[in-house]
Amino acid sequence: MSPSAVVNKRAVVVEPETTGHKNVKTKSVLLHRHIHYEPSTVVAAKGNYVELNSGQKILDATGGAAVSCLGHGNQRVKEAINRQLDQVAYCASLFFGSSAGEALAKELVDGTNGQMARAYIVCSGSEAMEATMKLARQYFLECAPAQPERVNFIARKESYHGTTLGGLSMSGHVGRRALFEPMLLGNVSRVSACNAYRGMKEGESTKEYVARLAQELDDEFVRLGPQTVCAFVAEPVVGAALGCVPAVPGYFQAMKAVCDKYGALLVFDEVMSGMGRSGTLHAWEQEGVVPDIETIGKGLGGGYAAVAGLLIGHRVIHVLDKGTGAFSHGHTYQGHPVACAAALEVQRIVREEGLVENARRMGEVLEKQLKERLSSHPNVGDIRGRGLFWGIELVRDKATKEPFDPKDGIAMALHEKGLEPKHSISLYPGTGTVDGKSGDHIMLAPAYNTTEADITLIVDRTTAAIEDFFAQRSYH
Structure with missing residues (x-):
């Protein structure tokens, strides 16, 4: 099933995991998720990484749409x-x-x-x-x-x-x-x-x-x-x-x-x-x-x-x-x-290979590290999940749980921040978290064969992307 929709500033419904972070006018005859913008092309994928046509390697911390449970290229x-x-x-x-x-x-x-x-x-x-x-x-x-x-x-x-x-x-x-x-x-x-x-x-x-x-x-x-x-x-x-x-x-x-x-x-x-x-x-x-x-x-x-x-x-x-x-x-x-x-x-x-049990154990590691690194962040309202399926709800006000204005497009913008070369991580964005209209979250869904070192890298990059993103905005 497809992920939650994001309505971008052009008022066109698009799918977050395939929306390109580059605003390049498309010449493609393929109908992409947005007709005026084409996504970056994946030219190779192995393990936890996908390689783009630009040469950039992205840490696939979401398995695409929580799909790639064994990683890529098995x-x-x-x-x-x-x-x-x-x-x-x-x-x-x-x-x-x-x-x-x-x-x-x-x-x-x-x-x-x-x-x-x-x-x-x-x-x-x-x-x-x-x-x-x-x-x-x-x-x-x-x-x-x-x-x-x-x-x-x-x-x-x-x-x-x-x-x-x-x-x-x-x-x-x-x-x-x-x-x-x-x-x-x-x-x-x-x-x-x-x-x-x-x-x-x-x-x-x-x-x-x-x-x-x-x-x-x-x-x-x-x-x-x-x-x-x-x-x-x-x-x-x-x-x-x-x-x-x-x-x-x-x-x-x-x-x-x-x-x-x-x-x-x-x-x-x-x-x-x-x-x-x-x-x-x-x-x-x-x-x-x-x-x-x-x-x-x-x-x-x-x-x-x-x-x-x-x-x-x-x-x-x-x-x-x-x-x-x-x-x-x-x-x-x-x-x-x-x-x-x-x-x-x-x-x-x-x-x-006992990967369900590994997902359970690595999920405990992921939960622990996410909460240690992000629970105190003023724009992180909730961290929740099970196994290797974790979400981070983003809020304008931590005390009142006030969400961001949907027009701000926070989840998608954070996803795009993650794709920048200095972070190079895929963060799965979603909206409508509060009432179907307002509310933003991102999700992490690593492969079941992920290691503790992989989890630490994912949390490091996720934390850096969130801190970098909100440091550039006056939300707290």
Whole structure:
């Protein structure tokens, strides 16, 4: 899935990770994220670095969009892709399967310790969310008795679930929705995100906060008519829309209880936070809750192929098995053999080399160093995350948590500061952190095989870029 949108001074929606920091008039016939400006071209990439056509080497502290979980240029993955190309590059899933697809599905289901029943492989997180919405609807049509009145979904504010019209309808990111609002689905409503930094009231305990959010969800079910709701959809750790915000303890258990009360499905969007990124293979492992459907992507294939998917629980598969036995959905490139081979090798490397555990351990180092170096900075409001997935929320006033004016474009400007040769680091920017419109954050999402020395270098450069950036502005 794409990151949160940034509206630049020309009032054009662009994607931060691919917006060039050089204002050079483009002569390209390729439609880039901004038609008048072209990004710097990557000519080589190895390990934690990407090399630009200018010769500059950038420390990729974000894995692109939290994608490159093994870093760049992994030889094993390249060899696996070549072997698959020698066997078969493409086969139509309407007629045929592939050994790579079968092996990947087994690897993924085994990775859930039997909690999930089947895997469904597509090309992007947005496609995964589209498939999830259709699968949830079909589940209730095939239940005994059928429940055709279930057409609604409840998601959360300040969320991001994809850029296609269905995924964007599910999303609560105001900036990305704005241009297309009249075209979006009307059967998705939203409740508050679980964001302790912004959402907890003064003096409110975690238990009280969870109870309040659970009641809000319950009230929304009642408002819609409990019998009309297909699913509650949420990111276990909110990525681009909020900047690596994990739920407080007990939150998802309370949300599941509400879903169970009304017979709705629980869907976790782990496209950004899953497949090891949060320090466990699946982010839900830290919540004590297993979703009915989980979307996965980014870290699934590590950027070596366009691949994402669904992990589907036994409850859903059992109903389809007793019903039509067929998911009424499909894509030309679903289960693409080369994508499956790439993802399979990535997942085998992650498992064989203990990289999820390394992500957890290095995440603790990253948290410690970030907080030691940046907690006292007057424009750093909050540092939060899990595993190798950390966000830094930037504020005008630390005491009041006042955000910057969106017109200042702080997150994008800091990203551009990081790309300057003296810093040469990629910092992943996001906006709308407070209410979908105001608020700025940056994220860090290093490769799972990162070392302590790598973490120290990342923190050094991040700190230097932030200090340099704010020293040049009169915000404190």
